[in-house]
Amino acid sequence: MPLLSVIVPARDEALALPQLLADLAPLRTAGAELILVDGGSQDATCDLARERVDRLLRSAPGRALQMNAGAAVARGDYLWFVHADTRIDTAAIRDLLDVLSQRPLWGRFDVRLSGDGLALRLIGTMISLRSRLTGVASGDQGIFVAREAFERLGGYADIPLMEDLDLSRRLKRLARPRCLHTALLTSSRRWERHGIWRTVLLMWRLRLAYYCGVSPHQLARAYHRGSRP
Numbered sequence: 001m002p003l004l005s006v007i008v009p010a011r012d013e014a015l016a017l018p019q020l021l022a023d024l025a026p027l028r029t030a031g032a033e034l035i036l037v038d039g040g041s042q043d044a045t046c047d048l049a050r051e052r053v054d055r056l057l058r059s060a061p062g063r064a065l066q067m068n069a070g071a072a073v074a075r076g077d078y079l080w081f082v083h084a085d086t087r088i089d090t091a092a093i094r095d096l097l098d099v100l101s102q103r104p105l106w107g108r109f110d111v112r113l114s115g116d117g118l119a120l121r122l123i124g125t126m127i128s129l130r131s132r133l134t135g136v137a138s139g140d141q142g143i144f145v146a147r148e149a150f151e152r153l154g155g156y157a158d159i160p161l162m163e164d165l166d167l168s169r170r171l172k173r174l175a176r177p178r179c180l181h182t183a184l185l186t187s188s189r190r191w192e193r194h195g196i197w198r199t200v201l202l203m204w205r206l207r208l209a210y211y212c213g214v215s216p217h218q219l220a221r222a223y224h225r226g227s228r229p
Contacts, residue, residue, distance in 0.1 A: 002100055004032040005076030005147075009066035011039040013084035014048055016187060021052045023088040028054070033076055037066040045084075063139065064156040064163035071147075071155055080144040085187035087114075088142075095182045096144065106145040106171045107178030108137035115188035119196050124183070132179050135172045139164035140186040149174060159216035161206070161223055166216075 006024060010017060021034075028034045034053045038046050039061035050056055059069040067081050078100055082088070092109060099107060110128035113120040131137050143164065153170050156163045168177070191199045206219050 002077035002103070003075060004078050004080060004096075004100065004144075005070075005074035006032055006034050006080045006082055007067055007070035007074060008034070008036045008053075008082050008084055009039060009063045009070070010036055010041065010045050010049070010084040011061055011066075012041045012043045012045060014041070014043040014045050016085040017045055018048055020082070020084055020086055020088070021049065024082075025052070026090070027093050033074060035070045035074060037070040039063075039066050062158075062160060064158055064160075067163075068155045068158075071150060074147070077147055078144055079147055079150055080142065081139065082142050082184075083139055083186065085189070086140070086142065087185035089182075089185075092142075092180075092182045092184060095180050099178050099180060100144070102178075104146075104178040105149050105175040106143065106168075107180060108141040108143050108168075109180045110183040111138070111141050112183040112185050113188040113191065114185055115192055117196075120188050120191065123191070123196070123200065128183070131177075135168070135176050136165055137168045137177060140184070142184045143168065145171065157216075160220035161216045162210050162219060163216075165207070165210065 006027065008020065024034055035055040035057065036049045036053045037057045037059050039059055046056060055073060057069055057073065059066045071079050108131065112124040127138065131141060137143050149171065157166045159166065171177070202223070206223055210216065210219055
């Protein structure tokens with residue numbers, strides 16, 4: 001099996017992080033490297049992670065910066081980027097190890113949103129279907145990539161939003177992703193806090209603007225304005 005490095009960007013994730021680290025503990029026991037990159041947490045994130053990861057790094061805030069910082073010190077043949085509010089079951093780990101033995105260039109999982117209700121289940125299904133059709137993945141889908149390909153492309157672009165779409169679009173020029181049907185469970189807190197359909201419409205608007213060439217810096221400002229309750 002190729003060596004796997006799991007890279008988790010986090011900022012003020014003391015509530016969610018312990019669950020993710022518990023999910024990843026068997027993978028770490030099996031030899032995977034676990035790296036947490038903190039982006040300036042003011043809570044107990046670092047204290048909770050210190051004894052449960054192989055490397056604890058500190059970085060300026062920003063997922064792209066944090067994930068690049070983790071990748072720079074990772075030893076793995078493959079890099080797996082996992083958001084701190086994600087839950088991972090044993091089926092997902094098993095399927096990941098199985099696909100990595102086939103040496104893909106890159107890939108991602110399906111996604112399911114936490115929380116109850118038909119709307120949230122539908123959103124998760126549509127995200128997975130859209131990704132399968134377009135070959136473009138979001139960060140919530142747990143992008144995994146061969147280190148060689150990641151380094152060849154220069155890693156994540158230093159942008160405050162859409163860094164996951166930018167990377168996957170560049171990777172897609174090299175190869176289509178391996179799309180795993182196993183779903184990662186991601187927090188629905190953003191949708192529930194700001195309104196499900198309001199958040200959906202905001203994300204559609206931002207994606208359309210991104211594909212039309214609007215600067216990610218402008219999109220980040222619009223995102224934070226639109227996310228205010």
